[in-house]
Structures are given as structure tokens and as C-alpha cells.
Amino acid sequence: MAGERQGRRYPQNLQGVLQLAVDAGSAEEQAPPTLEPMSEERKTWLREALSDICKGQMDEVEQMKRCLELLRVEEPNTQREDEDEEDDREAAFETLTELCDNLDNARDLMTLGGLDLCVSRYLGHEQGGLRWRAAELIASCSQNMPQVQLYLLNIGTLPKLLEMTDSDPNPTVRVKALYAVSSSVVSMGMVQQLVSVLQTPHSPFHEHVLGALCCLVEDCPEGLKDCRDPAVGLDVLLKQRSKELQGKEECEEELDFCERLRTMCFTGQQPEDNGMDR
Numbered sequence: 001m002a003g004e005r006q007g008r009r010y011p012q013n014l015q016g017v018l019q020l021a022v023d024a025g026s027a028e029e030q031a032p033p034t035l036e037p038m039s040e041e042r043k044t045w046l047r048e049a050l051s052d053i054c055k056g057q058m059d060e061v062e063q064m065k066r067c068l069e070l071l072r073v074e075e076p077n078t079q080r081e082d083e084d085e086e087d088d089r090e091a092a093f094e095t096l097t098e099l100c101d102n103l104d105n106a107r108d109l110m111t112l113g114g115l116d117l118c119v120s121r122y123l124g125h126e127q128g129g130l131r132w133r134a135a136e137l138i139a140s141c142s143q144n145m146p147q148v149q150l151y152l153l154n155i156g157t158l159p160k161l162l163e164m165t166d167s168d169p170n171p172t173v174r175v176k177a178l179y180a181v182s183s184s185v186v187s188m189g190m191v192q193q194l195v196s197v198l199q200t201p202h203s204p205f206h207e208h209v210l211g212a213l214c215c216l217v218e219d220c221p222e223g224l225k226d227c228r229d230p231a232v233g234l235d236v237l238l239k240q241r242s243k244e245l246q247g248k249e250e251c252e253e254e255l256d257f258c259e260r261l262r263t264m265c266f267t268g269q270q271p272e273d274n275g276m277d278r
Contacts, residue, residue, distance in 0.1 A: 060099050060102070060105055061105075061108055063095060063099060064096060064099060064105065064108065064109055064112060064114065065112065067092035067093075067095050067096050068092075068096075068112060068113070068114050068117065070088060070089065070092045071089055071092055071093075071114075071117060071121075071122070072117065086127055086129065086130070089130055090129050090130065090133055093122075093130070093133035093134065093136070093137055094133065096109065096114065096137055097133070097136055097137045097140045100137065100140045100141045101140060103144070103145060106140070106141040106142075106145055106148055107145070107147065107148065109141060110141065110147075110148055110151055114137075115138065115141060115148070115151065115152060115155070115157075116155060118134040118137055118138055119134075119138075119152070119155055119156070119157050119160065122134035123135065123157075123160050123161070123164065124160070128168075128169075128170035128172065128173050131164070131168070131170065131173045131176075132170065132172045132173040132175075132176040132177075133176075135161065135164065135173065135176040135177045135179065135180045136176045136179065136180070138152065138157065138161075138180045138183075138184075139176070139179045139180040139182075139183040139184075140183075142180070142183045142184045143183045149184050152184060153184070157180075157184070158181070158184065158190060158193075161177045161178075161180050161181050161184075162177075162181065162193050162194075162197070164177035165177045165178045165181065165197065165205075165208070165209065165212075166197050166200075166205075171205075174205060174208060175208055178208050178209065178211070178212045179212075181194070181212055182212040182215040182216055190226075191213070191216065191223060191226035191227055191229075191232060191234075192226070192232055194209055194212060194213055195213075195232050195233065195234055195237065197209050198210070198237060198241070199237065202244070204254075206254060207251075207253055207254040207257065210254060210257035210258060210261065211257055213227065213234075213257075213261055214257055214260055214261055214264070217261065217264045217265060218264070224264070224265065227261070227265045228265050228266070234261070234265065235262070235265070235266050238258050238261055238262045238266075239262070241254075241258050242255060242258045242259065242262070245258065
């Protein structure tokens with residue numbers, strides 16, 4: 001049996017290494033431990049497989065460096081950037097966003113200065129396609145990454161994103177900025193700032209703000225706590241907004257967000273508090 005495993009050929013990748021480990025563990029459970037020399041073929045395979053795994057990770061870092069080099073190039077002093085160059089920058093952002101689904105890559109991008117570049121140059125870029133891709137990359141990097149979230153907070157990212165959600169003329173930019181906000185840490189005052197956006201004259205954009213609040217409440221206990229704070233006034237605002245939207249077919253989704261928020265934040269809260277008082 002051991003000879004059969006010794007002669008087995010495994011894929012030369014991470015899956016192959018894992019399968020080798022599983023088979024080795026199974027062999028130890030099924031038979032008394034024996035010391036068998038590893039064949040030269042097996043040693044060579046293992047070295048090459050581990051080398052390929054490390055090389056793959058290194059290649060991703062190199063890809064990020066190349067993308068950042070392209071994004072750091074000064075833009076031409078023309079009225080409008082060459083379309084080919086804009087396409088290249090958009091492609092660089094898309095590559096970075098895909099790579100940063102990996103948490104290690106997101107951390108590396110922060111170390112390489114990529115997040116600083118996004119915030120300082122591209123959140124305010126004149127091309128909407130680059131603005132929303134920068135916001136999307138920030139969202140991808142900050143999900144489930146407290147270290148990255150704190151870093152973004154410290155370099156002043158949140159106020160810029162909130163300004164984009166409130167006033168950017170491009171609707172895709174506003175949605176992506178909200179996505180980045182909801183993916184970031186729930187810092188002191190963030191819920192309050194989102195609620196303050198809802199207190200401005202009503203617009204279709206408020207639907208997206210309510211959607212972001214729903215995400216915060218569902219995914220983060222601190223977000224739920226902040227929404228329940230009476231000083232924020234969200235309960236009163238939601239009741240009033242629900243009344244205003246009743247019967248308006250074009251506002252059905254916004255009304256649904258209002259009702260979901262009220263249910264998640266306030267339904268049953270008072271009876272629970274009364275029970276605790278007793």
C-alpha cells in the first residue's frame with residue numbers, strides 16, 4: 001500500500017500538496033509508523049510544487065506593482081486624457097480589485113502605497129470610470145480587514161466617500177462609494193453622517209443610503225447599536241419617511257429598506273428594555 005502511494009503522481013500545485021498530506025495522514029492511521037526514505041522523484045516534485053506556490057504569490061505582488069506603476073504615471077497636460085490610457089488605468093484597477101479579494105494582497109497593496117494613491121488621486125479624478133473603480137478597490141480591500149479599515153480611516157477616506165455618495169454627478173460612482181462606506185469600519189459618527197444625508201431634501205439617491213444602512217445593521221453589531229441610539233433620530237426619520245412613500249410605486253424599494261431597518265433596529269426593542277427594568 002505504501003509502495004502504491006509512493007508511486008502515485010500528484011498535480012504540481014497546491015491541491016497536489018494538500019492531497020499528498022492527506023494521503024500521508026491516512027497511511028499513518030491505517031498502519032504502524034514506518035520510516036521510508038522519500039524517493040528522489042518525490043523530493044523533486046515537492047520542491048517544484050512548493051516553488052510554484054511561492055512563485056504564484058510573488059507573481060501577484062509583481063502584478064500589483066506593475067498596476068501601481070501605471071496608475072502613478074503623470075497624466076498628459078491635455079484637456080482630456082487619451083482614451084487608450086484611460087482604458088489601461090481602468091484595466092489596472094480591475095486587476096487590483098480581483099487580486100485584493102485575497103486578504104494578503106489587500107494588506108500588501110496598503111504597504112505598497114496603493115490605497116494612498118486611490119484616495120489622494122483617484123477618488124477625485126475627473127473621469128467617472130476611474131473614480132468608481134477606485135472606490136470599488138477600497139471596498140474590496142477593506143472587507144473583513146480591520147488593519148486596512150483603520151488605515152483608511154486615518155488617511156481621511158471616509159469623509160471623501162461620504163461626499164461622493166452625496167454629490168457625485170455619476171450614479172455609478174455614488175453606488176460604489178456607498179459600497180466602500182458599508183465595507184469600511186463603523187467608526188464613531190459614520191451612522192450619524194449617513195442619517196444626515198437622509199435628512200437632506202428627498203432624492204432617489206436616498207434609496208442607496210438606506211441600503212447601505214441595512215448592510216451595516218446586518219453585518220456589524222456596532223452599526224446596529226449606533227442606529228438604535230435615540231440621539232441619531234433614525235426611528236423617527238424612518239416612520240416619517242415610510243408615511244411619505246406610501247402609495248408611490250416608484251419608491252417601493254426605498255420603502256422596503258425603511259421597513260427592513262425599522263424591523264431590524266426597533267421592532268421588539270422596547271418590550272425587551274421594559275423586561276430588563278423589571
